[in-house]
Amino acid sequence: MSRDGQNDVNPDFLKTPPASSLWQDKDNQESHTEQDGADFSSIFAKDLLPANNGEEQTMRFLMEVFEILLNYIRKTFDRTSKVLDFHHPHQFLKGMEGFTLELPDQPESLEQILVDCRDTLKYGVKTGHPRFFNQLSSGLDVIGLVGEWLTSTANTNMFTFEIAPVFTIMEEVLLKKMSTVLRWSQDESDGIFLAGGAMSNLYSILAARYKRFPEVKTQGVASFPRMVLFTSELGHYSIMKGAMVLGLGTDNVIPVKCNSRGKIISAELEASIIEAKQKGFVPLYVNATAGTTVYGAFDPLNDIADICEKHNLWMHVDAAWGGGLLMSQKHRYKLTGIERANSVTWNPHKIMGVPLQCSAILIHEKGLLQNCNKMGAQYLFQKDKLYDVSYDTGDKTILCGRHVDVFKFWLMWKAKGTSGFEKQINKCLELAEYLHSKLKRRNDFKLVFDDKPEHTNVCFWYIPPSLQEMPESAERDSQLHQVAPKIKARMMEEGSLMVGYQPQGHNVNFFRMVFSNPATNKSDVDFLIEELVRLGKDL
Amino acid sequence: MSRDGQNDVNPDFLKTPPASSLWQDKDNQESHTEQDGADFSSIFAKDLLPANNGEEQTMRFLMEVFEILLNYIRKTFDRTSKVLDFHHPHQFLKGMEGFTLELPDQPESLEQILVDCRDTLKYGVKTGHPRFFNQLSSGLDVIGLVGEWLTSTANTNMFTFEIAPVFTIMEEVLLKKMSTVLRWSQDESDGIFLAGGAMSNLYSILAARYKRFPEVKTQGVASFPRMVLFTSELGHYSIMKGAMVLGLGTDNVIPVKCNSRGKIISAELEASIIEAKQKGFVPLYVNATAGTTVYGAFDPLNDIADICEKHNLWMHVDAAWGGGLLMSQKHRYKLTGIERANSVTWNPHKIMGVPLQCSAILIHEKGLLQNCNKMGAQYLFQKDKLYDVSYDTGDKTILCGRHVDVFKFWLMWKAKGTSGFEKQINKCLELAEYLHSKLKRRNDFKLVFDDKPEHTNVCFWYIPPSLQEMPESAERDSQLHQVAPKIKARMMEEGSLMVGYQPQGHNVNFFRMVFSNPATNKSDVDFLIEELVRLGKDL
Known part of the structure; x- marks a missing residue:
């Protein structure tokens, strides 16, 4: 199709749907498509692009969807609308009127697909509603949402610069900016965006393990002394999961007692480290929390940094929840000492309001992540490429493909x-x-x-x-x-x-x-x- | 804002932008916003919802974005448009005319945000273009895209039924359907959607390790005999990454020789297993590949299943790429024997055309994933809830939050x-x-x-x-x-x-x-x- 051809559309369609229809609440009008002239009951997915002559129907269909989304956005911010319309699991499994989750052998019409979209939103939870307080992530940031829509439309993967040129550079720019906020020098900082804080915490343990015993990568954990991790008794459970996954075992995560305000007692931490040493174990890693999940407590980072330096432990700060406070001149003092950490988890999808998911692990040593995780698959990471392949960051992860989580954050x-x-x-x-x-x-x-x-x-x-x-x-x-x-x-x-x-x-x-x-x-x-x-x- | 109030919008706006503007190519018109009456140069993110009286500007802004996305979709399917407009990393870092990736201290206008959206798409790669063949994932499925837009707008997390009621049930429905396609009995099947095939493969090793030695969860790998994994010499590198992450070590992944067509030679596999046993190791797990990354080869699954049964090994099938062929009566015979596997990786985001990311790990034993990975965090997984908490599937993962990857697939x-x-x-x-x-x-x-x-x-x-x-x-x-x-x-x-x-x-x-x-x-x-x-x- 040529550019000239792009205006050769059905002139009737140009009148429908009118822009004004975007402003009307259609959720309760079952047959509204008749009213504005668009009938999707005999149109199917196969009639959309890339089908021949599919452009007009595709654009009409997308307009209908867009209308559904706009209505939902309006309702999200409307205090008179419900936060949720609760139904039990068995009700969904049984099916509601006009809304069955069963998967068919034969295609359903686009009319039904539009109904399914409306119903999916109707029975969901409005996490952007001003009265949704259930999770550390809430809100519906319009710019972030636009970022997600665009990311979905671009539908690419983060493994190489080759297929995500803009996004891989945006990741680099964001990571540098975040390390500046941490007050790390840029030539010593590294990092990557991952699927949530638990994964970022796991990477921190992985990096610490590799830093101490690089051969663990090839030989496995069994060839090395027993490694012990320390975390607040009120810290996030992902440290336990990380230790489990990495083959270190949850028994080797020592919970450190907290004071009455939910902060690690530094003396308890040091005593635990000394005890582990006396038992012949290797105290490897401390997870300090900047903003605990339930109490919102900040561990004393400088005290913990002193202890880590003294006993040669990796200091990680789980600032998944508290990291956002670094953006505030008024509140950032609560994280004083974070600049001394070896690694930091920071989730922009929490108090910074970036849509799910957006979590970063920042590592205070250039190149460590790459060395820790790389396997050098030839089909992806060819060295004989047209461009500077140091921007092919896919081997820094333990994944292969990686979702683009940076654009929405960059745009915000x-x-x-x-x-x-x-x-x-x-x-x-x-x-x-x-x-x-x-x-x-x-x-x-x-x-x-x-x-x-x-x-x-x-x-x-x-x-x-x-x-x-x-x-x-x-x-x-x-x-x-x-x-x-x-x-x-x-x-x-x-x-x-x-x-x-x-x-x-x-x-x-x-x-x-x-x-x-x-x-x-x-x-x-x-x-x-x-x-x-x-x-x-x-x- | 009341429902009645929703129609109280600026009547001038109802005329702009006209629906017809969606059909014009605006990419080269720098100041087109003047032409249709919408001026975003003095409007900022803070003026959008949830700002007071922000609704009209929000809807106008979203319309502009939508127009940009529609233009991109049209171009994606247009063979006269380029697949990519190549620039080097240093060009992006330096900044192009009107498009700088630098992050500012002060907000930029929505006019600039729209320019940034256009430029991000312009300099990206059209992975849906009919001539994009670079990756196993390609195409831009319109229904899947709609699914992603809606998922972004719903902006929730998969950990509990509470905040993702529809999506958690859809996941259950999809997993059951996929296990039916695998010809597994439903009361023995389990699974979960994860961030890509590498992660699904990692979970399969994790499940195999736990199944053989449940105490590895608490005690770590070091307390148990050396475990050995087997995979095709042409298998995906994520098996090596998995072994590295899980503390088993890449030296303990034995590559099995392939025949001239790139398929595992069963006799070689069995000889390797016997050799490992003789050395006193525990042969734990075989990864058979259904559709290798480069050659597209299918390992002989029935032969491998026989060997796994005989020697008591976990049989995993990495069908990330080949799994889609199960949907075809004509081609599914290539995966005969997959029904005997203990676990299967299957990525609907590959040949099934689901937008990135959508990968499932299917486990042929009910409850194993939950037991393997659960930590039972009280702040998320309360047992005294209103509803049947068996649908709170968040503890089946090694993550905490998990992106909603199921809706687009379900809708497709x-x-x-x-x-x-x-x-x-x-x-x-x-x-x-x-x-x-x-x-x-x-x-x-x-x-x-x-x-x-x-x-x-x-x-x-x-x-x-x-x-x-x-x-x-x-x-x-x-x-x-x-x-x-x-x-x-x-x-x-x-x-x-x-x-x-x-x-x-x-x-x-x-x-x-x-x-x-x-x-x-x-x-x-x-x-x-x-x-x-x-x-x-x-x-």
Whole structure:
């Protein structure tokens, strides 16, 4: 098809669908396609591009889809819409009216495909809704979303510069920028974007293992002394998973005791290291956490760095959740000492609001990742290429193909600037302080920590009237333990908001509120408190 | 914002952009936004939703982006457009006119963001172009693309049913369907979608290791006998990476010799296993390949299954590339015996045309993955939830969060039916046979294998006139070795097509043609041959 030919389209179509149709809520109009002249009931996937003469139908179909997506985006930001429309697993398996998950032998019409798209969104969870607080990742950043759409449309893979020229260079630019934010010198920094923080943490252990015993790559773990890892007893479970995967064993991950605020006690760490040495083990690695998952605590990084230097351990900082605070001049002091780490996990898909997934492992030694992971497959990494093959970064990973997770982040950085991220993050922290100060003044809520939050985690119990006068006891704890799950079940059925809960140590089930959604305002914090009371006051 | 309020939009905007603008090629019109009344030069990310009154600007901006994407999609399928517009890494780093990858402190306007989106696509590689043959994954499936757009818009994570109710059930439905295709009984099958085939292969080794020595999870590899893995000498390098990561060591991966067609020689496999046993090692696992990366060879699965049964080894089939042939009644016999495997890697993102990424590991034992990988983090996997928590599948992975890779695949299956995938795959195989038979008749090309291709891989040398009369010799090989890289460099500079090359064993650099793009037709095969001659005849 020539450029000239591109205007040779059916003139009737040029009138439909009108742009205005994008503004109407169509979700409840089953047969709206009739109304605007587009009938997809007799059109099938095979009629779309690359089919001959498929262009017009393809564009019409994509317009319909786009309309569905725009409607969803509008509803996401609409506080009068539900966060979710809850249904049980067996209901989906059985099928709902007009929406069956069964996979057919014969194709279904595009009309049905559009219905399926609408229903998939309808029965999902609006993770960008201003009242979705269930996860550390929330929000629907419009620029990030555009980045994801474009990435999907480009549909390429990160293994070589050859097939992802722009994206591989963008990754390099982003990694350099992030290491500047970490205050690492650029000629000593390296890194890669991976499928989530657990994977980034795994790479940090892998790099530490290789750095100490390079022959572990060929000979395996069994040829070397027993290696021991240390992490906060409140650190993320991915360190355990990493040790399991890497053949080190979860028994060789030593949990280090925390103080009352959930931070590693440095003296305990050092004592554990000395004990492991005395047993003849090799203390290999410490995972310090900058922003624990539940409490949002920051481990004392400088103290830990001192200990790691003294005893020759690899210092990793899991800043998956806390890393975003580095973008804020006001809050970055909480991560002081991170510049001394050997590796850092930092997930822009958390408080920076980048769409899922976007996680980086940053390594404070150039070339280590490549040496650790490379296998040099000839069919991918030819040395006799046209261009500088040092940009073929695929051998830095333990994967082969790798999803493009950088473009959305790059585009957001362009659109917001460093200053935009800073504002966004400061706002989340302010909301956490606002919630904390409100709860502190109430008798029907009890905070897990009285002091001001360091991150946006605010942990608390709602105490229903039936328990307010009851003295502290095992019986009261047992009853309180059931309050959060019951409220959670009710809020999911109503779809009015979503917030997580869990027990931790001796603390029975409590709510963990987190702020990472730029759409959330103080009014939503007020709503949260009122709604928890409404849902739980009869318990 | 209320539903009523949704129609309260600026009436001027309803006229712009007109639907017809979606049909015009705007890439070369720098200031086209003036022409249709939308000016984004003074609008910034902060003005979009969730900003107050941000809805109208958000919708306008998204319309502009959508237009850019539609233009790109049209061009992707347009044979007169280039496959790529090649630039070197240093050019991107230095910046092109109007397109700099540098990340700013202050926000850039949405006008610039739109320019950046256009330029990112402009300088990328059109992996869906009918003449993009560089990778096992190619094509731009419109339904799959819609699936990815919707997935991005839903922006959720796979760890729990709670926040991905529809998607977790879709995963279950897809895995069951795939195991039916494998002819596994459903109550014995399990699996999960992962970030690519290398990761799926890693999980298979992980599961095999755990099945043999469950305590390896807690105690690590060092407490157990030396485990040995076997794979084809032409198998994928991810088995080596897996062994490295898992602490088994690459020395403990035994490459098994292949016959002249690139298939494992069963007798060699058995001899290697017996030898390892005699050395006191534990032969743990065999990786059989169904569709090798370069030659497209299928290992003899039934023979390998017999050996694995006899010697008690885990049988994995890496069908990342070949798995799609199971969808074809005509070609599935090539994978006979796969039903006896303990695990299978199958990448729908390859010949089935699902957008990147979509890879499944299927395990022939219910519950094994969960037991192997679970850590039971309380903050995610509460047992006191409202619903049947067996659908919280997040603990089956070694990740925490996991990208939603299932929706696009599910939607494609609905839209094409099993029969649609079958047709698509049969067509790719027919094209491979067409190319093979054409090359066989020519003197200026030489096939690596004379017999008919089993998969869509067709491996061959182009022999320029200067080498055609030269007798076989080291000197001729050395010259021939340089032909493919030189042609490849020229084709990239011209942007007319993309096809990969590599050496393998004693074979000097040869082209590996593969068909997985539904947009490719016989005319493109004819073009490929003519173009290689045109680019290489003076070498």
